[in-house]
Amino acid sequence: MHFALIGQGLAGSSLAIEADKHGHDITCFDLSNNNVASRVAIGIINPLVLKNRTVFDKSEILINHCLSYYAEVEKMLQEPFLSKNLIREVLSSPSEVANWMSLSKDANLEKYIGSIETPHKSLAALGLGIVKNSLRLDVKNYLQIIRNWLSKQHNLQNEDVTNISVSKNGVIVNGQKFDGLLLAEGLRAKWTQKIFQPLQFSPSKGEGLIIETTNTHIDFPIHRNTFLLKENENRYTVGATFNRKDLQTGPSKAGKDLLIQELSYWFQDDFKIVNHWSGLRPTMKNRKICFGWHKEFPNIGFLNGLGSRGALTSPYYSSLLWSQHQNHKKR
Numbered sequence: 001m002h003f004a005l006i007g008q009g010l011a012g013s014s015l016a017i018e019a020d021k022h023g024h025d026i027t028c029f030d031l032s033n034n035n036v037a038s039r040v041a042i043g044i045i046n047p048l049v050l051k052n053r054t055v056f057d058k059s060e061i062l063i064n065h066c067l068s069y070y071a072e073v074e075k076m077l078q079e080p081f082l083s084k085n086l087i088r089e090v091l092s093s094p095s096e097v098a099n100w101m102s103l104s105k106d107a108n109l110e111k112y113i114g115s116i117e118t119p120h121k122s123l124a125a126l127g128l129g130i131v132k133n134s135l136r137l138d139v140k141n142y143l144q145i146i147r148n149w150l151s152k153q154h155n156l157q158n159e160d161v162t163n164i165s166v167s168k169n170g171v172i173v174n175g176q177k178f179d180g181l182l183l184a185e186g187l188r189a190k191w192t193q194k195i196f197q198p199l200q201f202s203p204s205k206g207e208g209l210i211i212e213t214t215n216t217h218i219d220f221p222i223h224r225n226t227f228l229l230k231e232n233e234n235r236y237t238v239g240a241t242f243n244r245k246d247l248q249t250g251p252s253k254a255g256k257d258l259l260i261q262e263l264s265y266w267f268q269d270d271f272k273i274v275n276h277w278s279g280l281r282p283t284m285k286n287r288k289i290c291f292g293w294h295k296e297f298p299n300i301g302f303l304n305g306l307g308s309r310g311a312l313t314s315p316y317y318s319s320l321l322w323s324q325h326q327n328h329k330k331r
């Protein structure tokens, strides 16, 4: 079958890979825009909710699935985009160190809470708690690799979808006819809401900084309230904030001040800010990921609501959506 896919963010990318695995052709429509969630995501794949020291829902299934998915895509496209440098959590006081050590012996957490390392001299910390099974996806690179693959092996159209009509005979998208339609539109969700139902979004804004610092040599992601992540020789990303009240597009002074304050609490080297950016996470009110196939048109599906963890969740939910397509058709 030939599917039209609307959106090539994290959701659209893994949906395209799964569609290809099921033997379908894809024409992807994606209006490339640097502010969409996937293009500003910092790519952390983390089984823990670090703020509460709890395990993220379905962590084990999601981590195992995304590890095998990304490894398979790296192998298929012969390009690396996954870094297995584990996250380190900054522990600042004796009680935080003691708490981390005791959690590392907890039956529910021992898979994820690891040992404590001696901190690097750039950090005001008593110890660095290792988060086991954490990863970082180089999101920009991954999206570009999938984009190149779609252009070569399938069809990619860098255009806004302004017209869709649906009937029992197929789907017409911007004047082109298809057998089916996949919607991975993120927050815009114009067509998902027209064809399925209104989605109950409750987005959160995230802001980040790129800083330059000459003395720091830290290869792994570090976290305490915010992340510090190496990009290249002396550039690091700091971020991202969470804000559900200010949903204006574009970075804010308050966001920048908060990041500097959070970083300065534990990062001691001098730095210069060279960039400041923001984006909105497509989170639902109930925090659940939503996906499914249309009751009347069984070849029209959607995936949305990846929230703050699209790198972790998109591979699993794309595969689940496709497995339901098979069942849906058999009924």
Ligand SMILES: Cc1cc2nc3c(=O)[nH]c(=O)nc-3n(C[C@H](O)[C@H](O)[C@H](O)COP(=O)(O)OP(=O)(O)OC[C@H]3O[C@@H](n4cnc5c(N)ncnc54)[C@H](O)[C@@H]3O)c2cc1C
Pocket: 006, 007, 008, 009, 010, 011, 012, 029, 030, 031, 032, 033, 036, 037, 038, 039, 040, 041, 042, 043, 044, 045, 159, 160, 161, 162, 184, 185, 186, 187, 188, 189, 190, 205, 206, 207, 208, 240, 278, 279, 280, 281, 282, 303, 304, 305, 306, 307, 308, 309, 310, 311, 312, 313
């Ligand atoms: C600041 C920030 C930091 C983040 N950090 C992380 C992180 O570290 N780890 C993590 O896992 N997640 C992170 N996230 C969350 C992650 O970015 C999202 O979960 C994910 O990107 C959502 O992907 P999506 O494909 O559903 O939506 P989107 O990324 O919004 O992609 C939708 C795409 O569809 C296109 N589109 C929509 N409508 C149309 C149309 N009509 N015609 C053509 N194209 C259309 C859009 O242009 C876009 O390219 C972060 C988000 C933000 C904002």
